[in-house]
Amino acid sequence: xxxxxxxxxxxxxxxxxxxxxxxxxxxxxxxxxxxxxxxxxxxxxxxxxxxxxxxxxxxxxxxxxxxxxxxxxxxxxxxxxxxxxxxxxxxxxxxxxxxxxxxxxxxxxxxxxxxxxxxxxxxxxxxxxxxxxxxxxxxxxxxxxxxxxxxxxxxxxxxxxxxxxxxxxxxxxxxxxxxxxxxxxxxxxxxxxxxxxxxxxxxxxxxxxxxxxxxxxxxxxxxxxxxxxxxxxxxxxxxxxxxxxxxxxxxxxxxxxxxxxxxxxxxxxxxxxxxxxxxxxxxxxxxxxxxxxxxxxxxxxxxxxxxxxx
Numbered sequence: 001x002x003x004x005x006x007x008x009x010x011x012x013x014x015x016x017x018x019x020x021x022x023x024x025x026x027x028x029x030x031x032x033x034x035x036x037x038x039x040x041x042x043x044x045x046x047x048x049x050x051x052x053x054x055x056x057x058x059x060x061x062x063x064x065x066x067x068x069x070x071x072x073x074x075x076x077x078x079x080x081x082x083x084x085x086x087x088x089x090x091x092x093x094x095x096x097x098x099x100x101x102x103x104x105x106x107x108x109x110x111x112x113x114x115x116x117x118x119x120x121x122x123x124x125x126x127x128x129x130x131x132x133x134x135x136x137x138x139x140x141x142x143x144x145x146x147x148x149x150x151x152x153x154x155x156x157x158x159x160x161x162x163x164x165x166x167x168x169x170x171x172x173x174x175x176x177x178x179x180x181x182x183x184x185x186x187x188x189x190x191x192x193x194x195x196x197x198x199x200x201x202x203x204x205x206x207x208x209x210x211x212x213x214x215x216x217x218x219x220x221x222x223x224x225x226x227x228x229x230x231x232x233x234x235x236x237x238x239x240x241x242x243x244x245x246x247x248x249x250x251x252x253x254x255x256x257x258x259x260x261x262x263x264x265x266x267x268x269x270x271x272x273x274x275x276x277x278x279x280x281x282x283x284x285x286x287x288x289x290x291x292x293x294x295x296x297x298x299x300x301x302x303x304x305x306x307x308x309x310x
Contacts, residue, residue, distance in 0.1 A: 231274025
């Protein structure tokens with residue numbers, strides 16, 4: 001019953017919100033975000049705990065302010081996503097602005113495969129739609145299998161409607177397909193700041209141990225594709241901003257696993273730099289650091305870690 005309700009709510013979002021005038025949708029999203037924030041449920045508390053690691057010297061008041069801004073940013077993502085299928089091509093082309101775009105364009109123009117790796121920041125669906133619309137470049141991505149299956153199908157249909165090829169995250173065939181796309185000079189886009197498997201690579205992230213997916217680095221090592229970190233953020237305008245960071249190069253020495261470990265750490269460092277600049281746009285409402293994985297979301301954490309509840 002709960003899964004059916006979840007699917008119905010998402011269906012209502014895609015069916016109703018996309019028809020709202022943009023100012024009304026923006027205002028609705030902010031009201032929903034503020035209501036959720038005031039209830040201080042597990043997601044909001046987890047967001048504040050994560051932000052405390054990003055800004056260890058922040059006061060409880062500052063963390064509360066950031067979590068409120070974070071929930072507004074997160075709800076802006078959802079309102080935009082529900083409305084994206086109804087956006088015109090012109091609206092999509094004008095909805096995103098990328099710094100250092102030349103890094104991507106030069107690699108693709110030279111026929112080299114490219115892996116774009118992103119954290120959970122801003123609206124990566126909008127960035128993807130901009131790539132397929134503004135740049136005219138198709139790309140392949142993966143999606144976590146959701147329950148119920150009908151909800152997963154909704155997300156796949158939504159992203160395919162934006163011009164993306166979507167592969168299921170579960171199973172071992174996705175890596176092989178991604179590698180083939182890259183060897184053919186294609187583009188692959190992966191959200192890569194939270195490991196959903198048992199094969200993640202341990203990194204230092206804001207000074208503490210976390211695990212991130214091995215996929216982006218391993219694909220670059222095995223195919224020779226260029227690995228580019230990307231971070232996204234919002235400002236007060238309707239346009240989302242982004243930066244394509246310097247490439248993460250494949251080390252000259254070491255085993256494949258050793259090379260991937262070095263590259264994943266560099267990827268984590270690039271993510272950290274973007275998140276530190278725009279912490280309110282990092283939508284990490286789940287446990288990420290290894291020290292938190294065995295702890296309940298409502299359990300107070302050690303004050304020495306800077307993640308106590310305000």
